[in-house]
Structure formats: structure tokens, C-alpha cells
Amino acid sequence: SQQGEEDPQALSIQEGENATMNCSYKTSINNLQWYRQNSGRGLVHLILIRSNEREKHSGRLRVTLDTSKKSSSLLITASRAADTASYFCATPLSGGGADGLTFGKGTHLIIQP
Amino acid sequence: DAGVTQSPTHLIKTRGQQVTLRCSPKSGHDTVSWYQQALGQGPQFIFQYYEEEERQRGNFPDRFSGHQFPNYSSELNVNALLLGDSALYLCASSLRRGRAYNSPLHFGNGTRLTVT
Numbered sequence: 001s002q003q004g005e006e007d008p009q010a011l012s013i014q015e016g017e018n019a020t021m022n023c024s025y026k027t028s029i030n031n032l033q034w035y036r037q038n039s040g041r042g043l044v045h046l047i048l049i050r051s052n053e054r055e056k057h058s059g060r061l062r063v064t065l066d067t068s069k070k071s072s073s074l075l076i077t078a079s080r081a082a083d084t085a086s087y088f089c090a091t092p093l094s095g096g097g098a099d100g101l102t103f104g105k106g107t108h109l110i111i112q113p
Numbered sequence: 114d115a116g117v118t119q120s121p122t123h124l125i126k127t128r129g130q131q132v133t134l135r136c137s138p139k140s141g142h143d144t145v146s147w148y149q150q151a152l153g154q155g156p157q158f159i160f161q162y163y164e165e166e167e168r169q170r171g172n173f174p175d176r177f178s179g180h181q182f183p184n185y186s187s188e189l190n191v192n193a194l195l196l197g198d199s200a201l202y203l204c205a206s207s208l209r210r211g212r213a214y215n216s217p218l219h220f221g222n223g224t225r226l227t228v229t
Contacts, residue, residue, distance in 0.1 A: 004155075031215055042117070042203055042220030043156070088155050092215050093169065099215060100146055100169050103155035 004032075004089040004104035012110040019076040021107040023089030024069075032065055033090045033101065034074050043088065046074075076109075084111045115140060117221035119204050125227045126194050132226060134189040138206030139219045144168075145187040146218065147179060148203040156203055162187055163209050191226075199228045 007022045025032070030051045035043040049056045049065045049072070056063045062075040076083055086108045090101040118137045126132050138145050144163045148156035158171035162181035181187045185206075191198055202225075205218035 033215070033217065035218075035220075040201070040223075040225075042222045043205075043218070045217035045219070048215070048217055093158060093171070100158035100161050100171060101215070101218065102158060103148075105153075105155050 004091050004102060006087065006089055006104040006107040008107060009105065010108045010110070012112060013079060014112050015079055015081055017079055019079050019083070019109055019111075021074050021087055021109070023072045023074070023104060025072075025089070025091050026070065027091075028067075029091045031092065032072050034061075034063060034072075035088045035090060035103075037086045037088065037106070039085075046087075079109075079111045081111050081113050083109060085109060117204055117206050117219050119202075119221035119224050121224060122222070123225045123227075125229060128194055128196060128228055130194050131190065131192045132194060134191075134202050134204075134224045134226070136187045136189070136204030136206075136221060138185050138187070138204075142206035142208050142219065143185055144207045144209040145181055145185065146205045146207070147187070147189045148205065149173075150201040150203055150223070152200075159189070194228045196228050199226060201225050 004025045033048045034046040037043045047058050047063050060077045065072045086106040088103045088106045090103045092099040120135045146161040147159040150156045160170040161168050165181045176192045178190045201223040203223045205220045207216045
């Protein structure tokens with residue numbers, strides 16, 4: 001079973017607009033990660049946020065984490081055509097440590113030029 | 114600095130056959146994890162190898178087995194292939210030694226396995 005679930009499943013926006021996608025998870029975690037996957041290729045790590053952090057920025061990415069609601073959001077500002085990809089949140093299988101990750105089904109983001 | 118490399122990139126096998134997939138981790142990494150990604154789904158954790166031992170396993174039958182070599186490279190073996198094993202198999206490496214938290218995974222581009 002998948003712990004993290006992204007919402008929406010698909011999102012289409014105009015270039016330059018902001019894109020927001022959400023992730024919900026079920027059990028306590030000590031960190032949450034976001035990954036991007038371009039069609040048919042491997043995943044690329046975007047950002048890791050620890051359970052004691054509420055917000056983290058990396059370039060045009062902003063991630064929030066609300067452990068009380070067991071949810072996270074990924075905001076991409078000023079979107080570009082190259083941001084078209086699937087985005088996944090991932091949480092540790094056992095809550096934390098050097099564990100495997102469980103991924104959601106992803107949000108497929110399409111940036112219209 | 115080479116990233117994670119996987120071979121082969123594509124493979125077609127017949128139901129009942131056996132397959133071996135290979136992975137070389139990113140330089141400096143000591144841990145290899147394998148994931149199965151069906152079309153339209155997120156990756157599913159198969160298992161993780163560290164110090165040549167299987168450290169954690171996902172919900173996969175023992176038809177799926179693996180190995181890690183002293184140079185940290187890894188193999189994934191699948192026996193008695195089923196049609197449902199058709200998927201993209203992703204290898205990911207990370208650095209585990211001395212870390213309390215998950216370190217980011219570096220993924221290869223995967224092996225596309227088709228079982229007919």
C-alpha cells in the first residue's frame with residue numbers, strides 16, 4: 001500500500017503561473033521528500049524537509065510540512081515548459097532512518113507554453 | 114562524476130524465464146535500493162542493500178532476489194517471470210553510513226522489462 005498520496009492527479013497550467021500540489025500521508029515520519037520524473041526516466045530528488053521544519057525553499061520550489069495534518073505541499077513558482085513532469089512525494093517506510101521510501105502515485109504536471 | 118547506471122535499458126522476456134538487472138551506484142554511495150514502477154504508478158520499494166546484505170524488503174515475493182558486491186554495485190534477479198512483472202525497474206543509490214536520516218536517493222534511468 002502507498003503511504004503518500006498526491007493531489008491532484010493531473011494539473012495543467014499556463015507557463016508563468018504557479019503550480020501547487022499536495023501530499024497526504026498516514027503514519028508519523030521524520031522527513032518527507034519530493035521527486036520529479038520526466039517521462040520514462042529516473043526520478044530526480046528535489047527537496048527533503050524534516051519533521052521539525054515547517055517550510056523549506058530551493059530556487060523556485062517551496063515545500064511546506066504540516067505534521068499535525070500529515071500533509072505536505074509543493075509550490076513551483078513562475079512555471080516553465082521544462083517543469084512538465086510527474087511529481088512524487090515520498091516518506092520513509094518505517095518512519096525514518098536509512099529506510100526505503102514509499103511513493104504516491106504522483107501528480108502529472110503539464111505546463112502549456 | 115558518474116551517476117547511477119543501469120543495464121540493460123530494455124529487455125523482453127517470456128513468462129517463466131529468469132532475468133538479471135544490474136546497477137552501479139553513484140560514486141561515493143554505499144547503499145542500493147531497487148524499485149518497481151508500473152505504468153502510471155509511483156515506484157514501489159522492492160529491497161535495499163547495504164554492506165552486501167539485504168537490510169529492508171518491501172511487499173514482494175521471494176521470486177525477487179538481489180545481491181550487492183564489494184564495490185557496492187548490485188543485481189536484481191527475478192525468477193519465474195509473470196506478465197505482471199512488466200514494469201520499469203529503477204535502481205537508486207544513497208549514502209547510509211553515519212546518517213540518522215534518509216539521505217536523498219539518486220536514481221538511474223531504469224530498465225524497461227517487458228514480459229510476454
